[in-house]
Amino acid sequence: MGRPPCCDKTGVKKGPWTPEEDIILVSYIQEHGPGNWRGVPTNTGLLRCSKSCRLRWTNYLRPGIKRGNFTDQEEKLIIHLQALLGNRWAAIASYLPERTDNDIKNYWNTHLKKKLKKLQNGDTDESLSSGNSSYQSISKGQWERRLQTDIHMAKRALCEALSLEKPCDSFLDLKPFNGCQSLTSPTQTQTPTPTPTSSTSTCTYASSTENISKLLQGWMRNSSNSSNNDTSSSEGSASGTTTTVKNSNFNNFSTLEPLSGIQSSPEGSDDSGSAQQMPLSFLETWLLDETIEQGDDEGLLDLSLDDNTAGLF
DNA sequence: AAATACTACAACCGCCAGTAT
DNA sequence: TATACTGGCGGTTGTAGTATT
Secondary structure, three states: OOOOOOOOOOOOOOOOOOHHHHHHHHHHHHHHOOOOOOHHHHHHOOOOOHHHHHHHHHHHHOOOOOOOOOOHHHHHHHHHHHHHHOOOHHHHHOOOOOOOHHHHHHHHHHHHHHHHHHHHHOOOOHHHHHHHHOOOOOOHHHHHHHHHHHHHHHHHHHHHHHOOOOOOOOOOOOOOOOOOOOOOOOOOOOOOOOOOOOHHHHOOOOOOOHHHHHHHHHHHHHHHHOHHHHHHHHHHHOOOOOOOHHHHHHHHHHOOOOOOOOOOOHHHHOOOOHHHHHHHHHHHHHHHOHHHHOOOHHHHHHHHHHHHHHHHO
């Protein structure tokens, strides 16, 4: 009773996705919500492996993804986070909800790595290089920081799990830069209020072809109009009261809310999250404050994370 | 204009952790 | 408790597009 492969290798199509396949996949997810990827190929007739379907959705078709044109702010954030977390792209991507881990990874490998190398060889632009060069080698301090980060993330996950109605998302919920809410992981923040704003105009709906882009944008609009219906259908299938998180997130695709910039918003200090908002602000400040970058990175990093983990609980 | 080199990024592969049975 | 299975992650590759010679 060996483990069967996730997909039948012989009957599986590989390579770039066609617009038609995208349409089929999106249509299916529109109806059933993301998740249960195993059933996607069989239910849709797509000759793709379930993994491929999931990847296509999360990295490409999922609404709220911003593609290309990384801003300086994003760039610096990635550099700092990479120095802090290492090549844990999913964790880094959680700080940039509009970006996929794959996107960040590619950007790092194609742009930032070279940029930093260049800077290190020539005249060093401290604002960029200091964030990385200090951490190329795994030091004891870095391991400690990574461990602290792991502990913190575990705590956060536990916190979310224990308080579904009031997810403690404040720490990691660094707001996207351009007011485009997106989904990151099923465990992340949900926006309960349906606000079908001009999401299709403010969010770049990822697609390789204009056709599929237009089609999907049309779906976004339709979806937002009929979000209640869709909600009832998809949540209904999730048996009413106990809505699956994935479906909830899916329903939020049409409720993309404009968010504030990355600078922490004052309203984040509401009573429920004030205790946790403080370290967030601290981290944000550190991540984005170029003056700090000029200083002693090691010490500051330790300080920031110590404050983070200490202040969170 | 053609050939070659380079770049960017979508997609695949293999491994691992978590969950269900 | 052990095993099977799924989904997620990070590393790597393939290829289309672009720049250079």
